[in-house]
Amino acid sequence: MPSIRRSGGAVAFFWQGKMLDPRDEAFAAALQQRRFRTIQDAASEEVSTGWVTAVDPTGDSFAIEDLDAGLATWLRMRIDKKQLPRKWLQIHRDVAEKAKGKKLSAKERRELKDDLMDKLLPRVLPTINMVDALLYHDRRTLILLNTSKSVGESFHQLFFQTFQMPLEKSDPLQLGFQAGLDPETMHKLQRAEPIRWPKSEPSDEPRRRTTLAEQEQHA
Amino acid sequence: MKHEPKTAPSGAETHGFLGEEFLTWIWFRWETEGGEFHLPGGRVVGVALDDFLTFSAPSDDDTEQTLRHGLPTRTEEARTALRQGRRLRRARMIVAEGPRQWSVTVDGASLRLSGAKMPEDAEECESENDRTADRTANWLALHELVQSLYGMFLRERLADGYLKSAGEKQAHWMQQ
Numbered sequence: 001m002p003s004i005r006r007s008g009g010a011v012a013f014f015w016q017g018k019m020l021d022p023r024d025e026a027f028a029a030a031l032q033q034r035r036f037r038t039i040q041d042a043a044s045e046e047v048s049t050g051w052v053t054a055v056d057p058t059g060d061s062f063a064i065e066d067l068d069a070g071l072a073t074w075l076r077m078r079i080d081k082k083q084l085p086r087k088w089l090q091i092h093r094d095v096a097e098k099a100k101g102k103k104l105s106a107k108e109r110r111e112l113k114d115d116l117m118d119k120l121l122p123r124v125l126p127t128i129n130m131v132d133a134l135l136y137h138d139r140r141t142l143i144l145l146n147t148s149k150s151v152g153e154s155f156h157q158l159f160f161q162t163f164q165m166p167l168e169k170s171d172p173l174q175l176g177f178q179a180g181l182d183p184e185t186m187h188k189l190q191r192a193e194p195i196r197w198p199k200s201e202p203s204d205e206p207r208r209r210t211t212l213a214e215q216e217q218h219a
Numbered sequence: 220m221k222h223e224p225k226t227a228p229s230g231a232e233t234h235g236f237l238g239e240e241f242l243t244w245i246w247f248r249w250e251t252e253g254g255e256f257h258l259p260g261g262r263v264v265g266v267a268l269d270d271f272l273t274f275s276a277p278s279d280d281d282t283e284q285t286l287r288h289g290l291p292t293r294t295e296e297a298r299t300a301l302r303q304g305r306r307l308r309r310a311r312m313i314v315a316e317g318p319r320q321w322s323v324t325v326d327g328a329s330l331r332l333s334g335a336k337m338p339e340d341a342e343e344c345e346s347e348n349d350r351t352a353d354r355t356a357n358w359l360a361l362h363e364l365v366q367s368l369y370g371m372f373l374r375e376r377l378a379d380g381y382l383k384s385a386g387e388k389q390a391h392w393m394q395q
Contacts, residue, residue, distance in 0.1 A: 003350035004358075006337035011329075012362050058304075071354025071359055134355055143358050147331050167259075172238040173230025174328055179370030180259070188377040194236040195386065197304035200394050212390040213382040 001055050004069060004132060011145035012170035014178060015140050015158075019165045022073035022137055028062040034162045035059035036078040043122050045083050049154050051162070052078045057130070072134035072143075077155055080126040084117055092116055131155060141178075142167060235328030239275050241372045242307035242327045246292065258367040264316045264366065268292050271311035271324060274300040283308060302384040316363055321361050330369070335361060354395045 011069055021029040036050030036059035051068040052059045054076055067073045089112075096112055097104055104112065132145045133155065155169050168174050176189045198215060208219075231238075246268055248254065254263065254266050272291045274284045284300055291297055311324045311334070319338040337357040344350045374387050 001347050001351070003347045004354050006340070006357070007335060008276040008353045009331065010335055010358065010362070011331050050268055057223055058268075068348075069355045072355040074355075104385070134358055136359055141359075141362070143362055145358075169229065169231075170225055170331075171230035172234040172236075172241070172327075176230075176234075176237070176367055176373050179366055179373060181370065181373060185374060185377050188235075189237075189373060191235060192377065194233065194242060195382075195395055197306075199304040200302045200392055211383075212387045216382055 001066065003054075004054075004074060004134070005145065008145055011144045011147055012175070013142040013150060013165055013167040014146060014170065015142070015165050015176060017165065019163050022135065023064065023066060025064070026072075028064055028067065030162050031067075034158060036080075039080055039082050039126055041122060042126075043083055044117065045121065046126075047082075048078075048080045048126075049158055050078060051158070052076050052130070055134075066175060069134060072136050073135040075085070075135055075142075077133070079131065079151070081127040081129075082121065082124060082126040084113075084121060084124065085209055088120060089113060089116060096198045159160045216217070231329040236306065237373070237376075238325075238330045238369075239306035239308055239327035240376065241330075241369055242310045242324070242325060243301075243393075244376070244389065245312065245323050245368070246307060246310070247392050250292070251388075251392060256368060256371065258364070258371065260367075262316065262364075262367065264314060264364055266315075266369070267313045269313050269322065270284040271309070272297060272307060273309040274305040275308035275327070277303070277305060296394070304393070314361065316360070316364065319357065321357070321364075323361065323365075325365065331366070332361070332365070337361070 020030055031051040034050055036052045037048055038058070039046045039048045039064060050059055051062070053062060054074055055061075055063070056064040057076075057078065059078065067075070093104065093109065095110060096108075129149055129151070134143045134145070136142070142159075146152070146155075152169065156169075156171060160166055170178075173189070177186065181189065195212070196215060198212065245266055248256070249267055256264050256266060258264060268291075270288050270291060272286045274297075276283050284296070284305075286294060286296055307327060308323060309326050311322065314321045314323065321335065321337060323335040324333045325331075337354055340350050341353050344353050375381065378385075
């Protein structure tokens with residue numbers, strides 16, 4: 001089994017309620033239900049998203065020991081994307097326009113694209129993106145080792161489809177809720193407003209600075 | 220006709236300023252009290268700002284200001300930004316607990332971590348599985364340390380009388 005990486009970006013997520021125990025077969029079975037399915041031979045532009053493991057990148061097997069990462073459960077989402085390379089499309093369009101001696105009409109451009117999709121896409125290999133996440137079941141915390149917004153949304157969706165559990169993304173409000181504050185402080189957190197820190201103006205005359213409390217009172 | 224937003228605003232959109240105030244508070248505490256934080260549970264952690272700072276734009280019409288390399292916290296540009304009441308938008312920091320040390324850039328508005336570097340693998344790691352378990356513990360520890368520091372900041376920031384006590388001290392420091 002390869003080791004998880006020790007650098008990069010991370011976003012934390014939290015969940016509420018009870019979810020499957022990663023040590024149970026039902027957890028692996030839930031991943032299997034939403035396993036990754038290849039689009040290697042697809043003849044159209046497609047995106048496929050599903051679970052694999054660090055040991056088996058195909059999504060064929062989900063042994064419980066392959067998910068074990070010590071304190072955490074190691075989840076791996078695979079995103080394959082098959083797309084007609086735009087440069088190929090441009091080259092074929094340039095050739096067609098040169099042969100014709102003028103620009104292609106919108107209809108001709110569409111027909112050229114459809115024709116190229118039929119011919120080229122079965123030969124185009126998808127791009128592959130493996131995204132790792134560490135699930136700390138007893139802490140109801142998940143750390144996604146990727147900071148892309150679109151990847152985060154794909155992960156959120158796949159996780160929900162698999163475990164019927166919505167994830168809450170960490171941000172200054174959510175992380176505050178997780179920080180063990182007392183109810184009164186939590187209430188204040190929700191209503192907090194930014195502090196307007198004093199701004200000093202360049203001046204030769206030394207003068208008394210307005211205190212923070214006075215400034216907030218006047219605002 | 221009343222237009223309702225399609226989804227509720229996230230905390231990053233509504234409370235992003237708190238993450239920025241948190242980073243600025245870390246800087247204040249580091250400079251004025253040495254950067255040692257005593258966290259709940261008896262954990263002691265050292266925090267220092269490193270070689271990358273971005274100051275948030277005061278308004279949509281203003282620009283963010285980024286300082287990199289060397290010791291940006293000691294530059295005149297950084298002091299000027301503080302005097303203008305600017306908060307830290309992003310900062311690279313070094314976090315140390317016992318023999319373990321992390322380096323990470325924290326985005327204030329979202330509290331997202333980027334460019335994180337975990338401590339070196341423990342010497343006892345003999346297999347890939349050992350390394351994974353060690354790193355998994357380190358990822359969690361980094362998250363928990365940031366969360367604990369943030370909780371410490373919130374308790375101080377949201378306490379009654381903050382503006383007249385700790386907040387006023389920070390305002391004074393920012394004007395120096």
